[in-house]
Amino acid sequence: SYVLTQPPSVSVAPGQTARITCGGNNIGSKSVHWYQQKPGQAPVLVVYDDSDRPSGIPERFSGSNSGNTATLTISRVEAGDEADYYCQVWDSSSDPVVFGGGTKLTVL
Amino acid sequence: QVQLQESGPGLVKPSQTLSLTCTVSGGSISSGGYYWSWIRQHPGKGLEWIGYIYYSGSTYYNPSLKSRVTISVDTSKNQFSLKLSSVTAADTAVYYCARGASGSGSYYVDYWGQGTLVTVSS
Numbered sequence: 001s002y003v004l005t006q007p008p009s010v011s012v013a014p015g016q017t018a019r020i021t022c023g024g025n026n027i028g029s030k031s032v033h034w035y036q037q038k039p040g041q042a043p044v045l046v047v048y049d050d051s052d053r054p055s056g057i058p059e060r061f062s063g064s065n066s067g068n069t070a071t072l073t074i075s076r077v078e079a080g081d082e083a084d085y086y087c088q089v090w091d092s093s094s095d096p097v098v099f100g101g102g103t104k105l106t107v108l
Numbered sequence: 109q110v111q112l113q114e115s116g117p118g119l120v121k122p123s124q125t126l127s128l129t130c131t132v133s134g135g136s137i138s139s140g141g142y143y144w145s146w147i148r149q150h151p152g153k154g155l156e157w158i159g160y161i162y163y164s165g166s167t168y169y170n171p172s173l174k175s176r177v178t179i180s181v182d183t184s185k186n187q188f189s190l191k192l193s194s195v196t197a198a199d200t201a202v203y204y205c206a207r208g209a210s211g212s213g214s215y216y217v218d219y220w221g222q223g224t225l226v227t228v229s230s
Contacts (some may be wrong), residue, residue, distance in 0.1 A: 001171075031214035035155075042204055042220040043155065049211045054218065086155055090215040096168055097145075097157035097208075097215055 002091040004100035011106040018074040020103045022087030025068060030089045032070040034063060037102075038083045046085075047072060074105070082107045110135040112205045112221035120199075120228050126192040130205030130221060137186045138163060143208030143215060144188040146179060148201040149223070156201075160208055161188055195228045202226075 005023040012018040035043035047063035060075045087100040116128035145160035159169035161179045181188040207219040
């Protein structure tokens, strides 16, 4: 089955830029989606189709995808961005819906 | 605004069947193009996709759970349901119902229920 690899944790100071990676074999050929989950809450979609933002998601959240790595970039990080972030792809060849293991973003 | 709400027992005995229902409001479950999904999260762990039912009625399940999972839909009540048989403690998790959307030939979840904790214990 297709595997997505995320770093367990990323730390960043307020106002700086956070980059969360999602690795997978030739992931650049797939559409990658990103979710934010705060403690005790359901996940929220923050980026879909590699780089599109749902309505209501700040422009500070952006995504890119190429080769074997997709990246979620959060600019001008705020304390409220502290959360777990999950990447997800659709892999029609095996388990169609695959999630990465998640990355805990800590705002210092 | 689409809203989803899970309901069902919070405690299930080992070897029994876990049954949950998701009630959808703010949109018709019969409208085309959506994947009515179940996703779970073990305590302190990541997200695990369980399966979905397409608006046409076709289903697709996680291969690791396929032998125990059934997802069905009741369009008259605007609900869809999850049944997971022969549960063990390893099935203890927060269960989310969700709406999957399709973009660029892919799948992503645009609406989630609040989640319901199901504990498997005698």
